[in-house]
Amino acid sequence: MTDAPQLAQVVIHERTGESCIAQNKVFCPGWAIDNFDRYVDPALQQVVLVVVSVALGFAIAFALALLAHRRRWLVPPLIGVTGVFYTIPSLAFFFLLIPISGRGRDTAIIALTAYTLQIIFRNIMAGLANVPREVKDAGRGMGLTERQLLWRVELPLALPEIIAGLRVATVSTVALATLAAFAGGGGLGEEILSNIDFKTGIVIAGGLAILMAFAFDVILIGIQRLLTPWRRAVPA
Amino acid sequence: MSAAPHLPLAGLEIFGQAIEFIFNGQEAPTVSGKVGGLDQVLDLTARHLEVTALAMGLALIVALPAGLVLGHYGRGELVAVAAGNAGRALPELAIIAFMAAAIGVGLLNVTIALAVLAVPPILTNTFVAVRQVDRGAVDAARGMGMTAREVITRVELPLAVPTIMSGVRTSTINVVATATIAPLAGVLTLGDFILARNVYGDDGVLAGAMLVALLALTLELALAGLQRLLTSPGLRDATTATA
Numbered sequence: 520m521t522d523a524p525q526l527a528q529v530v531i532h533e534r535t536g537e538s539c540i541a542q543n544k545v546f547c548p549g550w551a552i553d554n555f556d557r558y559v560d561p562a563l564q565q566v567v568l569v570v571v572s573v574a575l576g577f578a579i580a581f582a583l584a585l586l587a588h589r590r591r592w593l594v595p596p597l598i599g600v601t602g603v604f605y606t607i608p609s610l611a612f613f614f615l616l617i618p619i620s621g622r623g624r625d626t627a628i629i630a631l632t633a634y635t636l637q638i639i640f641r642n643i644m645a646g647l648a649n650v651p652r653e654v655k656d657a658g659r660g661m662g663l664t665e666r667q668l669l670w671r672v673e674l675p676l677a678l679p680e681i682i683a684g685l686r687v688a689t690v691s692t693v694a695l696a697t698l699a700a701f702a703g704g705g706g707l708g709e710e711i712l713s714n715i716d717f718k719t720g721i722v723i724a725g726g727l728a729i730l731m732a733f734a735f736d737v738i739l740i741g742i743q744r745l746l747t748p749w750r751r752a753v754p755a
Numbered sequence: 756m757s758a759a760p761h762l763p764l765a766g767l768e769i770f771g772q773a774i775e776f777i778f779n780g781q782e783a784p785t786v787s788g789k790v791g792g793l794d795q796v797l798d799l800t801a802r803h804l805e806v807t808a809l810a811m812g813l814a815l816i817v818a819l820p821a822g823l824v825l826g827h828y829g830r831g832e833l834v835a836v837a838a839g840n841a842g843r844a845l846p847e848l849a850i851i852a853f854m855a856a857a858i859g860v861g862l863l864n865v866t867i868a869l870a871v872l873a874v875p876p877i878l879t880n881t882f883v884a885v886r887q888v889d890r891g892a893v894d895a896a897r898g899m900g901m902t903a904r905e906v907i908t909r910v911e912l913p914l915a916v917p918t919i920m921s922g923v924r925t926s927t928i929n930v931v932a933t934a935t936i937a938p939l940a941g942v943l944t945l946g947d948f949i950l951a952r953n954v955y956g957d958d959g960v961l962a963g964a965m966l967v968a969l970l971a972l973t974l975e976l977a978l979a980g981l982q983r984l985l986t987s988p989g990l991r992d993a994t995t996a997t998a
Contacts, residue, residue, distance in 0.1 A: 545857055606975045607968040608932030614949055614964035618769050690843045697846040698936075701949075708848050715939060718856045725849025732844035 540719070547719045555723075557710070562727050564624075564705035568696040569735065572628050573689050576635030583636075584643035588669070597640060605637035609695045613702035627704030631695060635688040642684025646677025679750070682743040686736055693732040697724075773961035784956035791959055796945075796966065803934055803944035803970060806862065810869030810930050811923075818874045819919070822881025826915075827907050835882035842875025847933040851940050860941030868940070869933055873926035880922025884915030913987050920982040927978060931971045945970065 539547035580601075587593040607615075612630035620626045650673045658672040674681075700708030707724040714720050744751065775781070780792025825831040854868040888911050896910045912919075935946035948955050948963025955963070983991070 543856075602975075603972065606928055606971050608928075608935055608971050610932065610935045610946070610949065611964040611967035611971070614960055615968060618767060618961060687843065690840070694844055694846045697848045700848075707846070711848055711852050715852050716856050718853065721849055721853045721856060725846050725853065728846040728849065729844050736840070736844075 543716065543718055545718050546722045550719055551723055558707070558723055558727060561705060561707045561710050561724070562731065564709075565693070565696050565699075565707050565728070565731065568624065568627055568631060568699055568704060568706055569689060569692050569731075572631035572692055572696070573635055573685065575628070575632040576688060577639055577685065579632070580636050580639035580643060584640055584647070585669075587644065588647055589665075594644065598637070601633075601637035601640055604633035609634060610698050610701055613698070613704075617702065622703035624699075624704045627696070627699035627702045627706075630702075631692050631699070634695060635692060638688040638691070639681075639684045642680050642687075643677065646680030646684075647673055649680065650676045675747075678747050679743065682739055682746075686739045689735045689739060690732045693728055693735060697728050769957060769961055770965075772958040773965055776955075776958040776962040777966065781956075781958065783954065785953055790955050791948075791962065796962075799943060799945045799947060800966065800970065802942065803931070803937075803946075803967075806865055806869065806934050806937060806942055806944060807927070807930050807974075809862075809866045810873055810934075811927060813866060813870040814873035814877055814926060814930075815923070817870070818877035819881055822878045822919075823885060823907050823912060823915075826882045826885025827903065827911060829886065832882070832886075835879055838875045839879025842872065842879075845872060847872060847929075848936060851933065851936050855940035862942055865934075865937045865940045865942045869930045869937075872933055873930050876922040876925040876929070877919070878922075880925075881915065881919050884918035885911045887918070888914045914990070916985050916987070917982065917990060920978070920985065924975060924978045924982070927974055928971060931967075931974055935967050 540550050583593075583597055583601075587597055604612075609630055612633065613626055616626045616629055620629060654672060654676065655668060658668045663671065696704075696706050697708040697711070699706045700712050707728050710724045711721050776791040777796050778793055780789050780795065782788075783790045822835065825835055850868050850871065851865070854864050858864050885907075892910055892914065893906060896906045901909065934942075934944050935949065937944045938947040938950050945963055945966045948959045948966070952960050
């Protein structure tokens with residue numbers, strides 16, 4: 520016998536634990552509890568993909584936004600270029616990169632990072648644009664330099680929009696990182712692709728991805744509350 | 756295949772081979788016969804566009820009236836906004852795989868799965884757009900004796916077009932991207948080049964990626980143009996909401 524039947528046997532062995540699995544029902548709680556540990560590593564890989572991609576995306580978009588803040592002519596070309604990255608479907612992006620950066624996590628991270636740039640850049644620019652002119656004039660009147668004005672007045676007041684952008688980027692990236700498996704980047708998509716007909720497996724992996732997106736969102740809302748104490752003082 | 760091992764950019768010649776694959780095709784790497792070529796490319800592109808259009812049509816039929824009515828009466832804000840947030844979190848791969856495994860493969864099922872992904876941005880943006888319409892304009896319309904229906908279709912809808920269109924564009928990008936994995940559910944789109952490497956070879960995979968990227972960018976440009984056409988001239992200078 521060759522390797523293939525052996526592999527099949529392993530799957531069958533796992534699946535015959537209960538009749539639920541044998542019938543491939545939509546969700547088999549017993550199997551889910553017994554086999555939950557196999558989803559831990561893929562879930563952690565996906566967390567790493569998301570955190571690294573959004574952090575890199577934020578660093579790049581933030582730098583670009585600071586550049587464009589004082590040089591308005593840079594805004595249209597930056598919106599255009601990041602818009603191209605945003606529009607190219609992630610799956611296509613992975614396979615366009617593979618001849619250049621090879622299969623694996625790095626390729627997935629490059630594509631996911633590129634995807635986040637547009638969302639974060641636009642929101643930082645919108646946040647800075649929404650700072651009231653009187654506030655900036657008051658800062659200048661107090662003798663702040665342009666740099667001090669940016670870091671002490673404009674950026675703090677733009678935080679709600681900036682974090683709103685991070686939330687959109689993070690939640691979308693969690694969903695897209697499920698596709699990283701196609702590029703050999705790991706993550707929960709690996710568990711779906713390795714057994715594409717197995718409903719319970721799809722439900723667990725998909726459910727974990729949704730929960731992960733929700734958890735990231737809650738964390739970012741918490742960070743915003745911590746960083747903008749003055750907004751809490753205003754009665755609703 | 757002739758390799759050129761000492762050129763620094765030797766790996767990049769695969770991009771040339773992928774373009775060759777698109778226009779002329781090549782011998783299939785594993786079985787006998789020809790794969791690629793312009794005929795097959797156009798075939799799969801048409802299928803890709805077909806399933807995208809069907810899904811967007813279905814999503815618009817559901818989400819646009821719902822968003823307009825909810826927005827007009829100011830009801831269901833929680834649902835409309837939560838749908839937008841939750842929709843972003845849906846993992847496309849899990850949706851397509853689950854649809855194929857639990858309900859079955861085929862064009863109808865893929866259309867429904869893609870429409871599920873397309874509804875939230877349209878619904879949320881339509882709702883928000885209608886809510887943001889100047890109350891003064893709505894009051895003036897009522898004062899002129901317009902019915903609720905006329906207020907929605909002749910005042911609120913035209914003023915909401917830019918924001919609605921930005922939701923439609925978000926949905927379309929998402930649907931075109933997700934249609935790439937439709938071959939997993941039995942609908943052969945351009946994604947087939949990418950997913951069936953054993954049939955098309957590495958050149959085919961890269962060709963598929965190039966074609967999908969090109970298709971998405973073309974559609975985005977076309978929709979940006981459509982948005983300009985649909986936007987009333989008085990609104991053209993206004994900036995549209997992001998994401």
